Amino acid sequence: MSDGDLSVIAKNLRKTFRRDTGETVEALADVSLDVRRGALTALVGPDGAGKTTLLRLACGLIVPDGGNLQVIGVDIAKDELSFYPLIYWPIDPAAPMPSQAAIARIDAYMQQGGTVLFDTRDQFSNGIGADSTSPATERLRDILGNLNVPPLEPVPSDHVLTKSFFILPEFPGRFAGSPLWVEASLEASNADNRPVRVGDGVSPIMITANDFAGAWAVDENGDPLLPTVPNDPMQRVYALRAGVNIMMYMLTGNYKSDQVHVPVLLERLGQ
């Protein structure tokens, strides 16, 4: 059975809760299991065996204290990718490196108007030195090495992403400070001299290290699962707004940027 047939892979999961009373409960101790795609897998056990905890972990609602859990949302090697306007790809250096064929599918997806958002989630685990890179960044480099990656730039202040729904100067997640990298826009400072582009100019790739999903994750009560770094309540709001803006950018493209021209167009009507 190859990993491609699995939808959940858990290795040596551990999770301990601290009750309000102060006592600690070990819900999961060294649990490993594989769930096959399409298979009906039953989780059987007495009350308090950790069934709920496992499912919560699988849903990303809570994070394990130890071990490794992978829930495969989209299998880039097998699933039809063209349905997705955006693929959010948190880089996990522990996950197996995708096959060449899978990378080629991602490449084709990007060529046909899809966008991949890579999240290395390592804004603060990078070393200080210029050469130091986290394992997640190295993995990202390995992946990008096989893709047709256009020239990138941090989102400029006049980019559509900064105004596709909310006005947003930056794109924090659980961490703040990492720029969001997008395809470098061509010299378009002069509106009369707009470059002609084959596509619609929507970036096929976005890269961040801010761990968006970490900031969005909430439990069943809607309470956040992970603290933001730095611990600023507005940062989570901005992280959600960043998500909305990214999604709006995916669905409406550069709609917002040509709203600048609408008054002129309306002016011209009827002449």
Added chain:
Amino acid sequence: MNWSISFEPLISWPLLAAVLVPLALLALAGLWFGQRGAVLRLVALAALAAALFNPVFLDESREPLKSVVALIVDRSPSQDIGERTRQTDEALAGLQQRLGRFNQFDVRVVEAGKPEAAEERTETRLFSALEGAFRDVPPSRIGGAIMITDGQVHDAPTGAPDFHAPLHALITGHEHEKDRRIRFENAPRFGLVGKPLDMSYRVIATGGETGPVDVRVSVNGQQVSVEHAIIGQATPLQVTIPTAGRNIIELAIDREPGELTETNNRAIALVDGIRENLRVLLVSGEPHAGERTWRNLLKSDASVDLVHFTILRPPEKQDGTPINELSLIAFPTRELFVEKIKDFDLIIFDRYQHRDVLPILYYDYISEYVEKGGALLIAAGPEYAGESSIARTPLMAALPAMPSGEIVEKAFYPRLTDIGQRHPVTRGLDGSSSEPPRWSRWFRTIGVQNPEGQVVMKGADNRPLLVLDRKGEGRVGMLLSDQGWLWARGFEGGGPHVQLYRRIAHWLMKEPELEEERLTADGRGMTLDIRRQTMSDDPGPAQIITPSGKTMTVKLDKSEPGIFLGSVQTSEIGLYQVANGDLTALAHVGPINAPEFADVVSTEDRLKAPAEATGGSVRRLASPSASGDQPGPVVLPSIVPVRASADAAGADWIGLRTTDDSVLKAVSRVPLFGGFLGLGLLLLAMGSMWYREGR
């Protein structure tokens, strides 16, 4: 007869010398000392030498070769003018008769310049005919060439031609020919519909004629104005392009008495009318996966100005975010749907549902806009089947199909209906010819009841997928699935979404090319091609009115669903009117402003330089008659065979080179001292010598 003597020694020269030289010395010594018989000895020696040298008498029988002379006869249409054909035939017959008297000339007659029926640009190309005539002849045997032409040769070199024998030209017509012609100086190929187009033209006349002349200007067969032009001056002209697609602009001047031809009194320019700035209003009900597909298509269409609005946040949804942190734009509904609505060429509702954004009254305005000639496209999604469907607003008056409330979510291949096979919007859609079609499946069909108009595509369970309808003067389209974007994203190989969407949009905006019923005609050389686009099974034959007013009928044959073609060979140049049913079309057949018809006045000038460079001459066949407007009788120069180095033209004669080449037929060979004659002579000399010495 060629006689010659050659020596063919029986033994090699050194041996011959070794034998004869000592003998000769002995004979000479004998002569010196006055010995008896010395003279005879010398004679005997000579006879021996002659026998050994073996002289041979050769008699060659040769036949001289003929020089090849080409008569290049210009049969181009400009040679049909006036008396030129008669002159040409007369000159040709006369020359053939005269050349027939010289058996040293091999005469080839080449008729050149006759236009092909499908040739677009008619030209007189005599020099290529000349080259072709002598392709198999060695240069030393070319005797010369005589061209019988009006002098309007379009491939004449400016200097010496690559021809090394006298080239003579006999020019038809006469010196005092008169002609007026008109031509476009500047005629753009494209023009914006409804806008004046700047053009310019010039009236040219022979003989330094000046003065004003009236020019009739017609657009698509309708005379629009009469302009006053000064002969010889470039005159500006402004023409308003009436329709999109091809327009025929025609300039015509009256025939002058004594003018050579009327053909070049007309000039034609074909101008493609282009519609500028089609204004499209795209209203997306909510951000969705297919929104960028419509948007990108319309944005990339150079002829479309897109005004796009997306309902990013409905007004009832408030989450307390300060307004200055939101990047939302007010939807200027009043401006769009009340004040400016008539300026839009197409309004697209892309998955739009009724919200409080748009007052109910505005849907009335949209219905009215369609009725009065506007265009509306509904790209329906699940919301069309729902509670707040726009079919539940006054817009329903404009809609071709009411929702049934069903949303069928199953995979299907979008397919063309029988009508769709013929409809210009869907006909020949890339991939539609195979089964299943070579494009991806979609997964959602919005159910409708009793669609009006034409259902050109069908979805799951053969439900209508694309409905096209006319309301009043306007048009409405309805695409009953929101999954066209799957084609754009390359799902299962994608599909022809660009082609389909673009054709839907442009059909709605009344693009002439996409009309269901359409008749077009085109001239291709002298062939008139007729194309009928129709939804019917048989449009019947087409009636044609020729430029001279004759009528004829052409059968139209089906070439593919919805397309019928016919073509006819014509002989007249000019505008043809084609009619089929209620439809009419106009086409120009024949060369448009072709060099052949531009300048038809006979001239010596074009051929002077090349002819004189070869030692030949250019002269007219006839001088003008007494009245001056007709050529006099044809006067042919006499033909004189000349040597290669001599002059090849005089006042009343033209020279053609004769060749020195001949062909060897036979050689007879008689050895003089061979056989019994030689033996007898030798024995006689020896005998006499012996007898003399014996005395």
